Amino acid sequence: MLTHRKTKSTSALSSDANEGSGKPKKNLTIQSTVYEKYERKCYEAPRLSKRQFSVFIALLSGILGALCYQIFYLDRSIPELSFMLPADSVRNLFEKMNAMDWSKRMRDDFFASFDLKPSTQQTGDTDRPGVQLAQNNTVGYSPIVMLPGFTSTGLEIWEGRECSRAYFRQRIWGTARMLQQFMMNQRCWLEHVMLNRSSGLDPDGVKLRPAAGLEAADYVIGGYWVWGKIIENLADIGYDTNTMYMASFDWRLAPFLLEKRDRYFTKLRYMIEMAKTSNQDRKVVIIAHSYASQVWFYFMKWVESDQGGKQGNRWIDQNIEAFISIAGSMLGATKSVSALLSGEMKDTAELGGLAKILGYFFGHPARALLARSWPSVSTMLPIGGNTLWGNSTFAPDDLTSRFATPSSDSTGEEANRYGRDDIQSPHMKDLNMKFNKEVDEHIASHGSNGLIVRFGADSDSPNITANELLEFLGNVDESLRYFHAQAKTNEVASNPSDPKYDNRKYWTNPLTASLPHAPKMKLFCLYGIGKPVERAYMYKRSPRTIDESIQSTCDSESAADECSRIVPHILNTEYMDPPWIKAGIHFVDGDGTVPLLSLGYMCARGWRPTEEEKARGWDLNPGNVDVRSREFIHNPVSLIKDPRGGPETSDHVDIMGNHALIRDVLHIVAREYDKVPDRVLSEIHQIAERVHIPEE
Secondary structure, eight states: OHHHHHHHHHHHHHHHHHHTTSSOOGGGGOOOHHHHHHHHHHOOSOOOOHHHHHHHHHHHHHHHHHHHHHHOOOSOOOTTTTTTSOSOOSHHHHHHHHTSHHHHHHHHHHHHGGGOOOOTTTTTOOOSHHHHHHHTTOOOOSOEEEEOOTTOSOEEEEEOOGGGGGGTTSEEESSHHHHHHHHHOHHHHHHHHSOOTTTSSOOTTOEEEEOOSGGGTSEETTTEESSHHHHHHHHHTTOOTTTEEEOOOOTTSOHHHHHHHHOHHHHHHHHHHHHHHTTTTOOEEEEEETHHHHHHHHHHHHHHSTTTTOOOTTHHHHHEEEEEEESOOTTOOTHHHHHHHTSOOHHHHTTTTHHHHHHHHSOHHHHHHHHHTOHHHHHTSOSSHHHHHOOSSOOTTTTTTSTTOOOTTSOHHHHHHTTOTTTTSHHHHHHHHHHHHHHHHHHHHHOOTTOOEEEOTTOOOOOBOHHHHHHHHHHHOTTHHHHHHTOOOSOOOSOTTSGGGOSGGGTTOTTTSOOOSOTTOEEEEEEEESBOEEEEEEEEEOOSSOOTTTTTTOOSHHHHHHHHHHOOEEEOTTOOBTTTEETTEEEESBBSSSBHHHHHHIIIIITSOOHHHHHTTOOSOTTOOEEEEEEEEOOOOOTTTOTTOOTTOOOTTGGGGOHHHHHHHHHHHTTOGGGSOOBOOSSHHHHHHTOOOOOO
């Protein structure tokens, strides 16, 4: 019976191949002997030789390319982007399809299919933490306000150019419609998602606003969940729209601009007070992801300051039960450096030949300008200067290239849980000594992690540490200087109680602005470890003449000069030193997006000062807030089984579906705090010991 069904299936495939273009499918050219024998039994379609197939594909590509060149055009120009985007667009192809009703319906149905939102309840997933805890009588207690992270919230068009008139109140970011709009007219899409590079606010004639409600950030582009799994598990223990709220915001804006343009913090204050009042006066739990942790920290200072919300220094203690930071970039992320400097990052550097295809549609100069127009990216630059991020010879996290290795002070139970029951063995100590020697040799050859931007011999630029980043990026693009002046990111306060730090320029820096006086509040840092993350970059001079690597975006000599002006340096993707450096990027431990130093330092040490540090005035937690760290080792399943990594992934975004993390969140909102103790598996405590806070 199984054999009969298999034969029928392969016959159907053969029929489909013949009914289409008359050509055999690509998999008919597979060179494996096993597959060739199997295919000869199942297919009788004629085979092309390898040479014939290559000639056919080249000819077909040439015809399609010539056709596209003839029928595509753009009718609007943006001076800054005109040389960075292809001279053509697929917009007119869709317009021609619109002339036929059937093709319009087919196109809309195609993109709408991406926006289906799967539910674990529909698929019968009874293994999720919410179901299990509900069976154990765990019930939600505190009302919840969620703050989505960078790029997680859908953005809707409320006012736009002529090219977007048909999309009023539709999402230009966060759904399959975004892909459609980008494919139809890249320049039009960029005109809307870019902000004014001088003010950081809306461009003239364009108004994008964040979507509202739980739907704003539960899923993006259909089934790609962000908050969807957490929301569903919260519902399992009794939550609904009366007890949990999404405080979505425009993630492109810096915190001070959120209040200036949208009165976001004023609205957030009222939302929290409303949630408390409508839920039996129970204090609220805040759950923030990624960049939103920085936004929430800013709010805690704003709401109590006379220069902000003017609610007095008891408001947080009276209204907030707990703050949960999930993968919070409390000290920034080095990934923002490469985004601002060249529009490149690990995701593009490792594409190899595919990077050229991406560059044709969206070159790195255009990506750099887009990132520079978003003040939030500047807000996520490394915070703490050389004190935290190191210099040319030393950095506190020089040892963290040992990905996912539990620290030597982890308990035996934790080691066994993560497959490391030999941490204390003599063999393991020998491996550690060998590793430390390799680290020393690597630093001697390539410098410490503190050299965030490094240049080759072809450049006359000096290597850059955290202290020089702002000035360096300001010289690359003068528009960045204004945003950098709005936040004192390099400072580390020797005495945080100094009144000068009661200023919004310090409120995004947790090393200058202390936690509020809220002794009843609890603070949890939940984050992933064991996934390599960008820490430093090797750059080379950007070509000033037409070069194959940038030909798609710089298609004339003058355009190449312009590209070189906007992106004077590009990643040296040929620079390698595995496992430390790949494609010009220096890796350390983290969650794939944010380094361990930023994820864990504040909860491990910054908000837990020693008695000696308190005695000399360095106390960033004067109210003795209960601070706890919870680390989750990255342990993904195969891509075939689950492209998002499965229930033990600790990737920066996918950790929102990590079962252990979700379980912790449910315990916290149910006020079962004894079930969420400290758990540190990385070397964050050793890193913290290597940070030396300057004295007055």
